[in-house]
Amino acid sequence: MSADHYERIYAVVRCIPRGRVATYGQVAELAGLDGHARQVGYALHALRGDLVPWHRVVNARGEVSPRSTGDSHELQRHLLESEGVAFDVTGRIALDRYAWRTESPRRKHAEKPGGGSARSRPGRLRRR
DNA sequence: CTCGTGACGGGGG
DNA sequence: TCCCCCGCCACGA
Numbered sequence: 173m174s175a176d177h178y179e180r181i182y183a184v185v186r187c188i189p190r191g192r193v194a195t196y197g198q199v200a201e202l203a204g205l206d207g208h209a210r211q212v213g214y215a216l217h218a219l220r221g222d223l224v225p226w227h228r229v230v231n232a233r234g235e236v237s238p239r240s241t242g243d244s245h246e247l248q249r250h251l252l253e254s255e256g257v258a259f260d261v262t263g264r265i266a267l268d269r270y271a272w273r274t275e276s277p278r279r280k281h282a283e284k285p286g287g288g289s290a291r292s293r294p295g296r297l298r299r300r
Numbered sequence: 301c302t303c304g305t306g307a308c309g310g311g312g313g
Numbered sequence: 314t315c316c317c318c319c320g321c322c323a324c325g326a
Binding site for chain 1: 305306307308309310
């Protein structure tokens with residue numbers, strides 16, 4: 173296996189800022205493995221105790237992916253909440269607020285310059 | 301080598 | 314919007 177790919181994945185995950193989350197697909201893409209979101213899951217699963225904020229990776233729906241075994245997803249939610257990430261009643265995270273913004277991911281509609289969307293202050297209102 | 305699985309995602313209904 | 318199904322494909326048995 174390309175342990176090298178794992179390292180790249182970890183490298184990307186380590187870049188996710190505290191209080192922010194990234195999706196598996198996003199991580200895969202940034203790691204140069206576009207379309208291989210699943211591999212990201214494997215990589216994280218294989219983690220031992222390295223300093224990798226694996227808990228900041230969630231699925232595209234903005235929820236912690238249910239594990240088939242183990243209880244790590246509980247821990248994940250816990251860790252995220254302790255970083256200030258909020259979950260709604262359905263156990264989902266508002267990605268438009270907490271998603272990690274990699275530099276300039278192509279702004280199709282031109283975003284609000286000057287700190288627009290999600291800053292490190294997920295505050296409310298900011299309608300529109 | 302083959303077979304089943306899954307920390308995913310996108311498309312269709 | 315939600316749910317279900319299907320393709321991907323590395324891993325491990």
